[in-house]
Amino acid sequence: MSPFDPKHRTTVGGQITIALYRIAQAIDYLLRERGKTTHLSPAQIQALLFLRHVRPGVRTIGGLAQRLGVTYATASGVADALEGKRLITRDPLPDDQRVVTLSLTDAGEVQASRLENVLDEIEAVINDLPGAEQAALLRATQAIVARLQQSGYVRVYEMCWGCQFFRRNAHPEDPRGPHHCAFVDAPLAEPVTYFECPDFVPSGEHREV
Numbered sequence: 551m552s553p554f555d556p557k558h559r560t561t562v563g564g565q566i567t568i569a570l571y572r573i574a575q576a577i578d579y580l581l582r583e584r585g586k587t588t589h590l591s592p593a594q595i596q597a598l599l600f601l602r603h604v605r606p607g608v609r610t611i612g613g614l615a616q617r618l619g620v621t622y623a624t625a626s627g628v629a630d631a632l633e634g635k636r637l638i639t640r641d642p643l644p645d646d647q648r649v650v651t652l653s654l655t656d657a658g659e660v661q662a663s664r665l666e667n668v669l670d671e672i673e674a675v676i677n678d679l680p681g682a683e684q685a686a687l688l689r690a691t692q693a694i695v696a697r698l699q700q701s702g703y704v705r706v707y708e709m710c711w712g713c714q715f716f717r718r719n720a721h722p723e724d725p726r727g728p729h730h731c732a733f734v735d736a737p738l739a740e741p742v743t744y745f746e747c748p749d750f751v752p753s754g755e756h757r758e759v
């Protein structure tokens with residue numbers, strides 16, 4: 551039974567699946583509409599927001615390809631376009647010239663900050679729901695995303711707080727940072743803990759070590 555066939559869209563699961571599909575279409579629409587006024591493609595908009603919030607080590611062509619779910623060549627094309635608009639710079643990593651790092655320029659920072667509200671209309675609709683419905687929706691969507699993540703269909707980027715590899719105040723006197731990441735076995739300065747990370751794994755207990 552296909553949820554795309556209205557005659558068969560009778561199950562709760564099918565109706566919710568098509569509702570999620572429509573929400574994805576609405577998000578795509580909002581990105582394209584914003585792109586018309588900013589002269590950016592949806593992929594370029596996502597790339598700017600990605601570079602603004604992801605942890606520094608992931609700001610690479612490979613990291614962008616992973617985030618957008620595209621090939622390295624496609625991500626490189628997105629970076630080329632943004633570089634041509636003077637919104638980012640590309641530089642080889644000093645330790646490994648094969649890795650190309652991406653950085654927002656000052657103009658890129660300004661543009662990215664203006665894009666932060668691109669999904670405000672979706673959030674406003676959710677905010678209008680009763681509190682109990684919001685709580686149920688949050689639990690349900692988190693469970694859906696977790697299953698999709700296990701299947702490899704989506705990757706979850708979150709900040710360190712709440713990650714099972716995060717060791718809060720593991721070495722408070724360390725000048726490199728008081729916290730520690732057990733995944734990469736490295737200190738974490740406080741500001742770095744607030745960036746998104748693709749290696750995040752939920753601990754089940756928010757903000758616990």
Ligand code: SF4
Nearest residue numbers: 710713716731733747
């Ligand atoms: S793996 Fe977890 S603790 Fe380590 S940097 Fe990523 S989010 Fe932070």
